[in-house]
Amino acid sequence: MARPRTFDETAVLDAAVDRFWTQGYEATSTRELADSMRMTLASMHNAFGDKRALFRRALEHYLDGSLRARIARHEAAPSPAMAIAGFLRESIERSLGDGCRRGCLLVNSALEVTPDNPDLRDFLNAELATIEDFFRRCLDRGRRSGEIPAGIPEGDAARLLFSTLLGIRVLARIRPERDLLEGAARGALASLGLPPMPDF
Amino acid sequence: MARPRTFDETAVLDAAVDRFWTQGYEATSTRELADSMRMTLASMHNAFGDKRALFRRALEHYLDGSLRARIARHEAAPSPAMAIAGFLRESIERSLGDGCRRGCLLVNSALEVTPDNPDLRDFLNAELATIEDFFRRCLDRGRRSGEIPAGIPEGDAARLLFSTLLGIRVLARIRPERDLLEGAARGALASLGLPPMPDF
DNA sequence: TTTATTTTGGATCATATGATCTAAAACACC
DNA sequence: GGTGTTTTAGATCATATGATCCAAAATAAA
Numbered sequence: 001m002a003r004p005r006t007f008d009e010t011a012v013l014d015a016a017v018d019r020f021w022t023q024g025y026e027a028t029s030t031r032e033l034a035d036s037m038r039m040t041l042a043s044m045h046n047a048f049g050d051k052r053a054l055f056r057r058a059l060e061h062y063l064d065g066s067l068r069a070r071i072a073r074h075e076a077a078p079s080p081a082m083a084i085a086g087f088l089r090e091s092i093e094r095s096l097g098d099g100c101r102r103g104c105l106l107v108n109s110a111l112e113v114t115p116d117n118p119d120l121r122d123f124l125n126a127e128l129a130t131i132e133d134f135f136r137r138c139l140d141r142g143r144r145s146g147e148i149p150a151g152i153p154e155g156d157a158a159r160l161l162f163s164t165l166l167g168i169r170v171l172a173r174i175r176p177e178r179d180l181l182e183g184a185a186r187g188a189l190a191s192l193g194l195p196p197m198p199d200f
Numbered sequence: 201m202a203r204p205r206t207f208d209e210t211a212v213l214d215a216a217v218d219r220f221w222t223q224g225y226e227a228t229s230t231r232e233l234a235d236s237m238r239m240t241l242a243s244m245h246n247a248f249g250d251k252r253a254l255f256r257r258a259l260e261h262y263l264d265g266s267l268r269a270r271i272a273r274h275e276a277a278p279s280p281a282m283a284i285a286g287f288l289r290e291s292i293e294r295s296l297g298d299g300c301r302r303g304c305l306l307v308n309s310a311l312e313v314t315p316d317n318p319d320l321r322d323f324l325n326a327e328l329a330t331i332e333d334f335f336r337r338c339l340d341r342g343r344r345s346g347e348i349p350a351g352i353p354e355g356d357a358a359r360l361l362f363s364t365l366l367g368i369r370v371l372a373r374i375r376p377e378r379d380l381l382e383g384a385a386r387g388a389l390a391s392l393g394l395p396p397m398p399d400f
Numbered sequence: 401t402t403t404a405t406t407t408t409g410g411a412t413c414a415t416a417t418g419a420t421c422t423a424a425a426a427c428a429c430c
Numbered sequence: 431g432g433t434g435t436t437t438t439a440g441a442t443c444a445t446a447t448g449a450t451c452c453a454a455a456a457t458a459a460a
Contacts, residue, residue, distance in 0.1 A: 002436035003426040023314055026226035030418055040439055041419080047437090051418070101315065110374040111311045114223055115301065125375050152390040159380055160387025163367025170366045174310040175325050180359055187360025190352040191391030202406035203456040230448055240409055241449080247407090251448070 005047070012037040012047075013061040020058055021105045024112055025051075056120070062105045063127060071134045080142035081194050084135060084161065088185040089197040091165060095172030095181060103173030107166055128162075135161040149193040157192050164188040205247070212237040212247075213261040220258055221305045224312055225251075256320065262305045263327060271334045280342035281394050284335060284361065288385040289397040291365060295372030295381060303373030307366055328362075335361040349393040357392050364388040 015037045019028045030051055034044045048054040070090060077083040095103065102108075110124045136158035142148030151157070168181050182197070189196060215237045219228045230251050234244045248254040270290060277283040295303065302308075310324045336358035342348030351357070368381050382397070389396055 002428070002434080003438075004428090005437065006426095024226065024312060026224065027314060029416075031416085042421090042440085043438055045419070103311070107370060108311055111303070111308055111370060112224060113374060114227060121374060128375070152387055153383075155379075156383040156387035156390070159383035160364065160391065163371065163384035164360065164363050164388075166367035166370045167363025167365070170307060170311060170370060171363065174313060174321060175328070179355075183353075183356040183359035184363035187352055187356040188363075188388075188391075190356070191360065191388075202404080202458070203408075204458090205407065206456095229446075231446085240407095242410085242451085243408060245449070 007037070007039055007043070007047075009047075010061075012039060013058055016054060016058040017062045017105065020055060021062070021102045021108070022100055024108060025055055026112065052117075052120075056123070059105065059109060059123075067106065067127065067130070071130060075134065075138070079147055080138040080140075080145070081148055082198075083138045084142075085189055085195060085197045087134070088161075088165065088168075088189070089200060091168060092178075092181045092185060092197075093200055095168065096176055096178055098172075098176075101173050101176055104169040107169040108173065131165065132158055132162040151193060160192070161188055207237070207239055207243070207247075209247075210261075212239060212244075213258055216254060216258040217262045217305065220255060221262070221302045221308070222300055224308060225255055226312065252317075252320075256323070259305065259309060259323075267306065267327065267330070271330060275334065275338070279347055280338040280340075280345070281348055282398075283338045284342075285389055285395060285397045287334070288361075288365065288368075288389070289400060291368060292372075292378075292381045292385060292397075293400055295368065296376055296378055298372075298376075301373050301376055304369040307369040308373065331365065332358055332362040351393060360392070361388055 016033055019033055019036050030041060030044070033051075033054065034041045037044060039047075044054065048057055070087065074083045074087040074090070077086055091104075106124065106127055109120075110128060113121045113124060136154065139148060139154050139157050139161075143150055143154065152160075164184055164187075168184055171177075171180055171184070185197060188194075216233055219233055219236050230241060230244070233251075233254065234241045237244060239247070244254065248257055270287065274283045274287040274290070277286055291304075306324065306327055309320075310328065313321045313324060336354065339348060339354050339357050339361075343350055343354065352360075364384055364387075368384055371377075371380055371384070385397060388394075
C-alpha cells in the first residue's frame, strides 16, 4: 500500500561496498555514495539511515557475500590442512586479482576504526574472530586426526595463521606482489608442518 | 633578517603525528591539526605547506624517531636471532603500552593510502621494505653462523616474519590483547626454529 | 634607525559535507 | 476511483573544510 522502491538493494549495497572498499569510510562522501548507488541523497537516507548506518549495512553485505561463505566452503574441504591452505590461497588470489588493490574491507575497516566508535570495533572484532576460530578449528581437527603434526601450542599456531593473513591483506593493498604474498603464506604453512597451498 | 619562529619544530610535528596516528589522515582536519600544534592555520601552512605535505613531514618525523632507530638498535643485538625476537618483543610492548590503540602509523597509513597518491604509496613501501630487509639480513646472518637452523627458504621466512609483524600491528589497533599478539609472535619464532622473545 | 624579510593572528573565501525539508510521484488497498 | 503510505527528486540548511589574504609584529642586516 505504498510506492514501491525502484532500486535493487543488492545492487546499491554492492556499489556502496565498492566505494568504502576502495576509498575507506572517511574519504567517501555521501554524495559520492548516492551517485554510485544511483540514488538520490534522500532515497539513500530514507532507506539506510545516516552514513554510519549505511557503512554498517554495506560491511554486513560484504561479509555476507564473501567471508562467511568462504569459511564455510573451505571448512568443507577434504582435510583440515587443505582447508587452511585453500583459504590462504583464495585470499591471495583475491588480493592479486583485484587491480584496484582494495585488500579486504574488513581489515581496512579494522584499521580505520576510531576510539569513538566502539560498537563498530566490537563488530569488527567479532567478525575477525571468526577467522581466527576457523584456523583454530582446522588445526584442532587436523591434530586430532594426526594429519597435522603437533608442535607449537595450537592457539599460537592459529594466531600465527591469523596474523599472517592480516599481514597479507595489508600487503594486498599497498604491495600486491605474488612472491611477497605467497612467500608469507608458504612460510606460515611450512613452518607449521602443513602442506603447501594448491597451485592456481 | 626576519622574524624568528616561535614554535619548536619537533614539538609541533610530535603533535601532528599524534593526531594522524590516532585518527588517520582523512579524519583529521587542518584546524584540529593547527590547534593541537598550537599554531594558527597560516603559520602551519607557511611552515609545512598543505595538508598532504604536512602529513608527509609528520610521517618522516615519526619514522625518524622510531622505526629507523629501532632497527639499528636491534640489529646491534648480540645475535641475529635475538635481534628478531627483540624487535618483535618491542613492537608488542609498544602496541600494548599505548592506551590509545594507535598501532603503527606506518601500517595505518599503508592501509589508508588511495590510488590517487602513488608517491606516498611508494614512500610507504620503501619504508616497509626496510623492515622486511631487516628480517632478511638477520636470518641470513643467523643461518651463516649456524645460530638459526636452515629450513624453509630464507625469503619466505623473512616474509613470514614481516607479514606477522603487520598482522600484529593491525591487531594492536583493534584488539590489543597480550595473548593474541604474543601468540602470533611466539608462533612465528617457534615455527622458524628461533628462540622465544625475551620476557618483559 | 631604517629597511627588508619572515612569522603571526585573525578574518575570509569558495567549496564540500552530512543531513533534512517539501512536494510531487507511484502504487496497494478499500 | 479515492485514500493512505512510502518513495523519489530537487532544493536547501548549517556547518566543516582546505586554503588564502592582509595587516601587524618581530627581528637581522644595512
